[in-house]
Amino acid sequence: xxxxxxxxxxxxxxxxxxxxxxxxxxxxxxxxxxxxxxxxxxxxxxxxxxxxxxxxxxxxxxxxxxxxxxxxxxxxxxxxxxxxxxxxxxxxxxxxxxxxxxxxxxxxxxxxxxxxxxxxxxxxxxxxxxxxxxxxxxxxxxxxxxxxxxxxxxxxxxxxxxxxxxxxxxxxxxxxxxxxxxxxxxxxxxxx
Numbered sequence: 001x002x003x004x005x006x007x008x009x010x011x012x013x014x015x016x017x018x019x020x021x022x023x024x025x026x027x028x029x030x031x032x033x034x035x036x037x038x039x040x041x042x043x044x045x046x047x048x049x050x051x052x053x054x055x056x057x058x059x060x061x062x063x064x065x066x067x068x069x070x071x072x073x074x075x076x077x078x079x080x081x082x083x084x085x086x087x088x089x090x091x092x093x094x095x096x097x098x099x100x101x102x103x104x105x106x107x108x109x110x111x112x113x114x115x116x117x118x119x120x121x122x123x124x125x126x127x128x129x130x131x132x133x134x135x136x137x138x139x140x141x142x143x144x145x146x147x148x149x150x151x152x153x154x155x156x157x158x159x160x161x162x163x164x165x166x167x168x169x170x171x172x173x174x175x176x177x178x179x180x181x182x183x184x185x186x187x188x189x190x191x192x
Contacts, residue, residue, distance in 0.1 A: 001023050001026065001106065002019070003051050004026070004049050004051070004104055005019060005022065005023070006152065007049075007076055007114060008124050009147045011123070011127050012120040012123050012124045012154045013120070014090070014118065014120065014121075016118075018118045018120070020112065021114075021117060021118065022118060022121075025106050025107065025110045025111075025113075025114050026049075026104045027104070027105050027106075028102065028103070028104055029049075029102075029103050029104075029105055029116075030100065030101070030102055030103075030156075030171050031053070031097035031100070031101045031103065032097065032100055033097055033098065033099050033100060034096065034097060035096070035097045035098065035101075036094060036095065036096050036097075037055060037079060037095040037096065037103070037173060038084075038091050038093075038094060038095040038173060039091070039094050040060070040080060040090075040091055040093055040094050041090050041091065042082040042084075042090060043084055043088055043089060043090055043091065044080060044084035044085040044091050045085075045088075045107055045108055046080070046085075046105040046106060046107050046108070047078065047080045047085060047105070047106050047108075047111055047140075048078060048079045048080050048095075048103045048104070048105050049076075049077075049078055049103060049104045049105075050073055050074060050075055050076065050077050050078070050079060050101060050102075050103050051075070051102040051103060051104060052074070052075050052101065052102045053074070053075070053097060053098075053099055053100055053101025053102055053103070054072065054074050054093070054097070054098040054099050054101060054162075054165050054166070055072070055073045055074075055079045055095055055096065055097055055098065055101055056069055056071075056072055056073075056096055056098055056166075057069070057070040057071045057072075057073070057079065057081075057093055057094065057095045057109050058070055058094055058096070058173075059092065059094070060094075063072055065171070067170075067173055068173060069170055069173040069174040070093055070174075071096075071174075072098075072159075072162050072166055072170075072174070074161060074162055074165065075137075075161075078128060078132075079095050079103070080095075081093060081095070081126075082129075082132075085108060088108060088128065098165075098166070098170075099165075142154065143176060146177060148176075148181060148182075148185060149185045149188070149189070151175050152171070152175055152177075152182065152185050152186075153189065155171065155175065156191070168182055168183070168186070169182075
């Protein structure tokens with residue numbers, strides 16, 4: 001819990017009373033490698049903060065049967081289908097642990113009550129969502145403007161911790177290229 005409150009305190013300050021209330025609303029959960037946090041068709045009932053570990057969010061391409069990686073989430077990141085969580089409707093994708101992962105969860109109704117009772121957290125979650133939206137916009141623009149090599153090198157520069165933890169075939173899926181093509185890019189740029 002301390003890791004989450006430390007993360008939040010970088011953006012907003014909570015009173016002692018707010019910190020106590022905040023701490024009562026979250027529960028801890030452990031996912032083993034391969035466990036699903038969310039499956040396509042399920043309703044995302046919790047917002048999820050990663051204390052430690054790695055998750056991938058993905059869809060299955062109906063034409064090819066391949067996983068299409070939407071995002072990765074590591075320590076001190078969030079992993080939630082925001083649309084499903086917000087509307088309490090079925091998710092369009094899956095979230096799965098790539099390694100043993102410790103998370104903190106808050107259910108939808110507790111989350112809504114938390115924002116009413118601790119208004120400064122509205123600001124914190126707005127900041128988080130703005131960051132997520134900016135990264136998503138950048139990803140969309142880059143996928144339309146830049147070639148795969150540029151996107152890969154940008155990924156390595158901006159997400160070195162993820163690049164060090166994630167298998168190359170998943171990074172290739174995230175970038176929308178084949179693992180073989182990624183291997184050629186790595187060889188050309190002498191990346192080991």
